[in-house]
Amino acid sequence: xxxxxxxxxxxxxxxLLARLLHRNGIDSVVLESRDxxxxxxxxxxxxxxxxxxxxxxxxxxxxxxxxxxIPHDGIExxxxxxxxxxxFPGLTGxxxxxxxxxxxxxxxxxxxxxxxxxxxxxxxxxxxxEGADTDRPRVHYTHEGRTRILDCDYVVGCDGYHGVTRHAxxxxxxxxxxxxxxxxWLGILADAPPVYDELIYAHSERGFALASMRxxxxxxxxxxxxxxxxxxxxxxxxxxxxLDARLSLRAEPGWRLTxxxxxxxxxLPMRSSVTEPMRHGRVFLAGDAAHIVxxxxxxxxxxxxADVVVLARAFAHHHATGSxxxxxxxxxxxxxxxxxAEHFSYFMTTTLHTDPAQESFDTRLQLSQLDRIAGxxxxxxxxxxxxxxxxxxx
Numbered sequence: 383x384x385x386x387x388x389x390x391x392x393x394x395x396x397x398l399l400a401r402l403l404h405r406n407g408i409d410s411v412v413l414e415s416r417d418x419x420x421x422x423x424x425x426x427x428x429x430x431x432x433x434x435x436x437x438x439x440x441x442x443x444x445x446x447x448x449x450x451x452i453p454h455d456g457i458e459x460x461x462x463x464x465x466x467x468x469x470f471p472g473l474t475g476x477x478x479x480x481x482x483x484x485x486x487x488x489x490x491x492x493x494x495x496x497x498x499x500x501x502x503x504x505x506x507x508x509x510x511x512e513g514a515d516t517d518r519p520r521v522h523y524t525h526e527g528r529t530r531i532l533d534c535d536y537v538v539g540c541d542g543y544h545g546v547t548r549h550a551x552x553x554x555x556x557x558x559x560x561x562x563x564x565x566x567w568l569g570i571l572a573d574a575p576p577v578y579d580e581l582i583y584a585h586s587e588r589g590f591a592l593a594s595m596r597x598x599x600x601x602x603x604x605x606x607x608x609x610x611x612x613x614x615x616x617x618x619x620x621x622x623x624x625l626d627a628r629l630s631l632r633a634e635p636g637w638r639l640t641x642x643x644x645x646x647x648x649x650l651p652m653r654s655s656v657t658e659p660m661r662h663g664r665v666f667l668a669g670d671a672a673h674i675v676x677x678x679x680x681x682x683x684x685x686x687x688a689d690v691v692v693l694a695r696a697f698a699h700h701h702a703t704g705s706x707x708x709x710x711x712x713x714x715x716x717x718x719x720x721x722x723a724e725h726f727s728y729f730m731t732t733t734l735h736t737d738p739a740q741e742s743f744d745t746r747l748q749l750s751q752l753d754r755i756a757g758x759x760x761x762x763x764x765x766x767x768x769x770x771x772x773x774x775x776x
Contacts, residue, residue: 383411383530383531383532383533384532384533384534385410385411385500385501385532385533386403386408386409386410386535386536387399387403387408387409387411387534387536387537387538387697388410388413388519388521388532388534388536388537388538389411389412389537389538389540390413390508390511390521390537390538390539390540390541390545390546390547391412391413391414391539391541391542391545391669391671392412392413392414392416392421392492392502392504392540393414393421393540393542393669393686394484394487394488394491394669394683394686395540395669395686395687395689396412396414396538396540396541396668396669396690397412397488397491397492397495397502398437398438398441398443398491398687398690398691399538399540399668399690399693399694400412400495400499400500400502401441401442401443401491401494401495401499402437402440402441402690402691402694402698403694403697403698404498404499404500405440405441406697406698407701408697408698408701409500410500411500411501411502411532411534412495412501412502413503413506413508413523413525413532414502414503414504414505414506415505415506415508415541416504416505417504417505418492418504421488421504422485422488422489422492423485424484424485425483425484425485425571425646425648426483426484426485426682426683427483427484427682427683427684428481428482428484428594428596428602429454429479429480429481429581429594429680429684430447430451430479430480430481430482430487430683430684431479431680431684431687431770431771432477432479432770432771433684433687433688433691433771433773433774434683434684434688434771435447435451435480437687437691438487438490438687441491441494442494443487443490443491443494444490445490446486446490447480447486447487447490450482450486450597451481451482452480452481452482452595452597452598453478453479453480454470454478454479454580454581455469455471455478455580456469456470456580456766457470457581457582457583457769458578458580458581458582458583459582459583459584459585459752459755459756460582460583460584460585460586460629460631461584461585461586461748461749461752461753462749463630463632463633464631464632464633464756465582465631465633466755466756467580468755468765468766469762469766470766470770473759473762473763473766473767474766474767474770477766477767477770477771478770479680479769479770479771481594481595481596483596484683487683503525505525506523506524506525506530507523507524507525508521508522508523508541508545508546508547509522509524510522510546511537511546511547511549513664514537514550514551514662514663514664514665515662515663515664516663516664517535517664518533518534518535519534519535519536519537519663519664519665520532520533521534521537534664535664536664536665536666536697537550537664537665537666538665538666538667538668538690538693539665539666539667539668539671540668540671540686540690541671542669542671543655543670543671543674545671547665547667548657548667548671550662550665551657551659551662551667552662555659555662556657556659556662557657558655558657558658559655559656559657559658560653560654560655560656561653561654561655561728562651562653563651563652563676563735564609564737564738564739565589565590565606565608565652565735565736565737566607566608566609566610566611566649566650566651567592567605567606567607567649567650567677568604568605568606568607568611568613568616568621568647568648568649568650569602569603569604569646569647569648569650570602570603570604570621570644570646570647571596571600571601571602571644571645571646572600572601572603572641572642572643572644572645573599573600573642573643573645574599574600574601574639574640574641574642574643575598575599575601575640575642576593576594576595576598576601577593577601577629577639577640578593581593581594581595582629583678583730584628584629584734585733585734585735585736585748585749585752586627586628586629586736587736587745588624588627588628588736589605589607589628589736590604590605590628590678590734590735590736591603591606591624591625591628592604592678593625593629593639601639601640601642603621603625603639604650604677605621605624605625605628606735606736607649609651611649613647613648613649616647618644621644621647622639622641625639626638626639652676652677652678652731653674653676654674654675654676654724654727654728655673655674656672656673656717656720656721656724657671657672657673658717659713659717660672660689660712660713660716660717661712661713666693666712666713668686668689668690668693669685669686669689669690670682670686672689672720673685673720675724675727676727676728676730676731678727678730678731678734678735679723679726679727679729679730679731679768679769680769681723681727684771685719685720685723688716688719688774691774692712692715692716692774692775693712695708696708696709696711696712697709715774715775719772719773719774722768722772723768723772726768726769732748733748733752
């Protein structure tokens with residue numbers, strides 16, 4: 383089998399790239415190691431930046447998003463018993479974000495790909511990518527019990543940090559920068575209406591908490607917990623009590639979340655990672671294959687979408703003109719934005735979480751920074767601009 387662009391990974395970035403290529407007349411094949419049910423059910427991010435929504439609209443994949451997604455014009459920061467709202471449109475010239483779960487994005491893109499896109503093969507396990515330095519890289523994979531080969535003009539790895547494609551970049555040329563954080567998130571989904579119509583990020587001496595949502599009837603909530611925490615050690619009542627304690631305000635004594643059945647519970651580790659370069663020969667890395675961010679800044683899915691938008695433009699330019707200029711610039715173009723998003727995610731994480739080794743000096747610095755955001759339009763605008771998404775071409 384042969385194609386112009388072989389895409390490894392059928393998550394949101396791989397599927398969005400395939401859709402954008404299809405609309406530019408460029409053929410592709412998507413290989414996904416998991417089955418369709420797994421891909422459409424795995425819980426991940428739920429906040430979409432303005433540019434991600436724009437990309438989904440361009441791809442013709444935003445009908446349900448526009449009908450069911452929940453637009454948000456801000457977030458609320460809570461610290462020291464006080465609340466500050468960050469007005470996104472007022473601080474950014476009109477940009478906002480949307481709550482629309484990654485599972486729904488994937489369902490929409492899968493349906494479109496199967497309806498009129500190129501081949502999408504589930505349960506296709508890629509075992510190797512070879513020939514990155516040649517004009518005909520090859521993807522070796524197994525599907526339906528048979529070993530197969532996909533010949534490509536280009537290969538794009540959207541298969542995550544533990545995928546095969548990262549290793550197509552020779553070890554002596556590949557450098558990975560990483561940071562592991564000394565805490566995790568305990569995340570839950572609950573059949574309970576959201577506490578507030580926008581997200582609440584809370585700094586507390588007890589640890590960080592986040593109140594989010596998936597729909598008007600389903601809440602998504604997170605607590606900072608020690609690394610290695612077993613979700614079984616957190617019964618539902620303990621979770622709700624701790625959320626109440628961390629999210630409470632001095633002005634609202636006795637305030638409580640609306641409680642409901644907890645339908646999912648998991649512990650999420652927190653780390654940052656960037657692999658450079660994001661291209662070697664005719665093999666490109668996108669999304670988690672190239673970078674990982676802690677979830678505090680809501681950047682993971684959005685960074686992946688930005689990567690493939692830049693890459694789709696480069697392929698379209700090459701298809702129309704024969705020039706490889708934009709393809710050659712892909713890694714540098716993406717990495718400028720990646721490092722800014724990494725910095726913002728690091729800033730949000732270290733400002734809002736309590737390090738187990740933290741001293742009073744560190745806490746006072748955090749509170750001072752949060753006071754600065756609450757009292758300075760410039761500081762609030764910096765947060766709003768980063769949260770809603772920086773330009774694709776920095």
